[in-house]
Amino acid sequence: MLESLFNPHAIAVIGASADAGKVGHAVLHNLIRFKFNGGLYTVNPSAGEILGLKAYPKIGDIGRPVDLAIIVIPAKFVPASLRECAAAGIKSAIVISAGFKEAGKDGTLLEEELKKIGKEHGMRILGPNCLGLINTANDLNATFAADMLPKGRIGFFSQSGAMGIAIMDWAIGNDVGFSKFISLGNKADLSEIDFIEYFMNDPDTDLMLGYIEDVVDGRRFMEIAQKATKVKPVILLKSGGTEAGARAASSHTGALAGSDTAFEAAFKQTGIMRAQGVQDLFDTALAFSEGKIPAGKGLLVITNAGGPGIIAADTAERVGIELPHMTKESITEMAKRLPPNATVFNPVDVIGDATSARYAAVLEQAAKDPNVDGMLVILTPQAMTDVEKTADVVIASAKSTNKPVIASFMGEKRVRTAIDKLKAASIPNFSYPEAAVKAFKRLSDQGAWKNHQPEELVTSWYNFETAAETISGILKNGVYQVGEEEAMQILTYYGFQFPKRALVRTAREAARIASKIGFPVVMKVSSPDILHKTEVGGVRVNVKTPKEAEDAFTEITANARRIMRDAFIKGVMIYELVKGGKEVILGVTYDRTFGHMIMFGLGGIYVEVLKDVAFRIVPVARRDAVAMVNEIRTTALLRGARGERPADIDAIASYIVNLSCLVSDFPEIQELDVNPLLVMEKGAVALDARIIFKQPENK
Secondary structure, eight states: OOHHHHSOSEEEEETOOSOTTSHHHHHHHHHHHTTOOSEEEEEOTTOSEETTEEEESSGGGSOSOOSEEEEOSOGGGHHHHHHHHHHTTOOEEEEOOOOSGGGOHHHHHHHHHHHHHHHHHTOEEEOSSOOEEEEGGGTEEEEOOSSOOOEEEEEEEESOHHHHHHHHHHHHHTTOOEEEEEEOTTOSSOOHHHHHHHHHTOTTOSEEEEEESOOSOHHHHHHHHHHHTTTSOEEEEEOOOSOSSOOOOOSHHHHHOOHHHHHHHHHHHHTOEEESSHHHHHHHHHHGGGOOOOSSSBEEEEESSHHHHHHHHHHHHHHTOBOOOOOHHHHHHHHHHSOTTSBOSSSEEOOTTOOHHHHHHHHHHHHHOTTOSEEEEEEOOOTTOOHHHHHHHHHHHHHTOSSOEEEEEOOSTTTHHHHHHHHHTTOOBOSSHHHHHHHHHHHHHHHHHHTOOOOOOOOOSOOHHHHHHHHHHHHHTTOOEEOHHHHHHHHHTTTOOOOOEEEEOSHHHHHHHHHHHOSSEEEEEEOTTOSOOGGGTOEEEEEOSHHHHHHHHHHHHHHHHHHOTTOOOOEEEEEEOOOSSEEEEEEEEEETTTEEEEEEEEOTHIIIIIOOEEEEESSOOHHHHHHHHHHSTTHHHHTOGGGOOOOOHHHHHHHHHHHHHHHHHOTTEEEEEEEEEEEOSSOEEEOOEEEEEOOOTTO
16 A cells, blocks of 8 residues: 555655755755656746756646655645645655644644545545655655665654654664655654554565654554564654643542553553663664574673673663573583683683683584573673684674574774674674663563464453443433442442442441441441542441441541531441452553553552552453563562462452453443452452543533
8 A cells, every 4th residue: 555655656746946955955856866766757837947857837747647746845735736646646645844733723724634635535645744755675765864774674764853864864874774764744644553564564674663752543553563563573762751731630540640651551562662762772773683583581691701791690680581501511512612710601701811712612502502592792802802703703603593692892992893893794782781681682572472372352250231231320310430339339240359338327227237247347438429538537447346336427427528518428338347468459541542551559558659550451361461460569569578478369360351341341431440459368359449430522
């Protein structure tokens, strides 16, 4: 579908100019300068000839088939020009012109018109307000950038033109080859989703890089990304890490969620690698330059200096990379060729006076060793170090194995020639061991993701029909926030367990029902108007006798009526007091890009103070639910720290999956908290819950 964009047989530049200071001149000049080999036409009603090409007054005057129009005219004239292109049978357009959505209300209306024209005529539009695109495979430079990218296997797109220019300059300066370069601009039509889908099947592209600021269609983004990352690595730099726009979050979950939280979850669930900054984006691209993916996460570090080896080992432990020892046979063979004071365990220290032969001895054995999935060669240029011969050894070793080989030749002047050799052989070299280890982690993650089999979404027991009837009744009454009783009722239909409970309306009834449930009990005010019961003095815990129950009823209701005079007080709920277990919180919030998200974290002060939580986009498979539990920093507390009994992780995962099913079935749920969920050694009991529904737009 995008062939006419990347591989046009003929291009028309609408707004081409003979004035070297105009963008229309720069675009045409690049097409000519870098020898685009198709038909090239210029459209400008005021010029007879531009850069040796005849200028046509209108696109329809060309009289020959044109695949791609590049539009560089004032914004107000673009819609009419697009209609002329459609009438001429042109199927793709690059709108470089600015003055659209980014310029305010009038520009937004113009951009909407572009979208409408594109849909009506089946025309794909890149931009507006973009830099253009480059396809190095056919020497197409349809941008106003100053240079051409080297040929390579990286496909890149950027929502920011300035960021795109910076990436181009880095690529040219470091001689990093690209297959395609796309400036997305305002994304009136074509977006990062379309280009991820295109690159997935592009024979010229092995690796996808991108800079994005937002995503319009989160669901389609995830669907395409999940497919693409199974085929090729996708590394994205996402800016805008704060919640865009003020939002009144009514629940714990809503308060802890933000736009960046949703993107983080989406990336994890789709196998996208997120660059933590521009340097990390470059480093990750470099890591994949060799084109090899490790079978596991076992890295062998080889160094001629102890300090850098220790730094590499520390980094490996922090990021989750293993440093396995080689087999006994490998160690024995290595020891024969290394001096007695060399360290043959991992990291392997070949000592400061190491020759290239010592590196060769270790690399040769590592390539055959079943415990090793990849090798990191660290070299510091000491007086006796044969830097260039060591680079030759690394290159030869890399050619002889399918395992990735990464280098960290540290320094500048004395290692420059060797680094150039490594680069020419597509061996990634990093200035410091930390970056090299993190790069191997990216490779390992990609290998694990490719082997990650999709999990069928299954749910535990649930009762959709009864839940639908209950929710329908609540919404018909114009109620959009429900507390414990109604929320517990709905969650019960989706497998949640709650303590024994009952509603009482008098002090005497409170004493009788509490005795029946069994002391001690918990008592809470029951009112659809009071969601934060503690704040109005509406909660009493550890009520031990009938007399205490009567007194608690009187006090709770009096407090509620005094502080919230207009609230409707139904009575007081009495709950069985459940002891023991670990408190966790489960929640749901709604993200405008990706839809519902599930949250998990430790309850109580941990969620309030530490904000130690994990999120996933709905639907959440069981494997992802377990990953959420393992992801929080305090997960060790659930697994039985310091001799405590462990919590039932399977029960937590089941409840996460059930919550995912609930909000998939009832998208009208906007936010939901189960807090706390008390997790025992076997099973779990929810002690409190509340649900917030979306209100109709006209309310």
